[in-house]
Amino acid sequence: MRTPEQIEKWIAQMALGDRIAFESLYDATSAKLFGVSLRVLKNTALAEEALQNTYFKVWRNASRYQVNGLSPMSWLITIARNTALDSLRTQKNLEISGGSDLMDTFADSKPGPEDLAIASSQNEVLRVCLTELDDAHARAIRGAYLDGKTYAELASDAKVPLNTMRTWLRRSLIKLRECLTR
């Protein structure tokens, strides 16, 4: 994996139409992003298509990177994961949040330098904070993020009523937020 500085440099060059920077970025990050796509979609053909769409968006939105508030790998992973989730939900014929229009959300949020600094230090903390949750609750959060599961699917997996799962998730997120901002 390359340094965040190197990845940011490529993204900045891509914003100016630099194809060599694009290929360098692709070489350095596509295995990670393909892994994420595969994890969400569990289907090679769909994951390949999602990966293409992911880099398509990355190229198209490179000029927005400076204002999106995410560190470079997080930015790429978020696009890959949301693109794969879009595809998954399309397969399931559902329309649920977490989709590609989040890109627009980032563009509008305009966090300052302070926010960016905070964001870059947040990456590792989540794993630690997840260990403070009940195993079943942490598993549900992973299932939602990495497997694109809906509340109904998470409830079914955990063999609990839907409302119980909602309550678990919401409480877990509040706990997580406390831990993450500690």
Added chain:
Amino acid sequence: MTNDVETNTAQTSPDKDKAGEYALGLLEGAERDAFEAQLQSDPSLALEVARWQEHFAALGMDVEEVAPPVSVLKILKRELWGENQMPWHRRIRVWEYAIGGMAAALVAYAVFSSDAFYEAEVRVLQASISSSEIDLQVAFASNVGTGLLRIEQAGVAPAQGRVFELWAIAEGAAPVSLGVLPQGRVTALRLDETQSALVRVGVTFALSDEPTGGSPTGAPTGPVLGVGALQVLTNL
């Protein structure tokens, strides 16, 4: 000056608690629609979502890498750029595409020769201007050097018989015209050497309202719509 009273009620919106669920993709139907409507008007909520996404991306970092087949990159390159390499000066079209989604902004890029274009030390400068008088937002970015100034604009157009003129103002110096903004969302201006030399840190860009054809005097004659200082966008 509309909602001063409302902004004083600075309590946490109930939607803030849903930012994590939204980032996970768990909100559905009407609940999601309501949240997204709120997102549009609440930058702090959008930032909250971005923060959750940053955190959750750590889960993605743990996923095992899998090399994608070579065909993926091949197809991508064909879709993005077609089969043939374009000469550098025609890439303006590609940029147009690359930045096509950027709304409410006017962006200008100066292009180098293709050699300089790929040099590691290219620096990109940017400036942003937003008008307090009219609905016009401006964000400039430019490579340091001679070339083409790329422009993307949003907001109001000039009145009939008027144009927006772009000026570069070095410290203690008189404004130098960089030209009249062409009509259209994505356009470009070609700079001569003197003008290009003004694309540097410490120089301020300004937009003024002028008669068709630009200022007749060589100095701004109409109202100044806004100013913005050139800054380093990033060290490329």
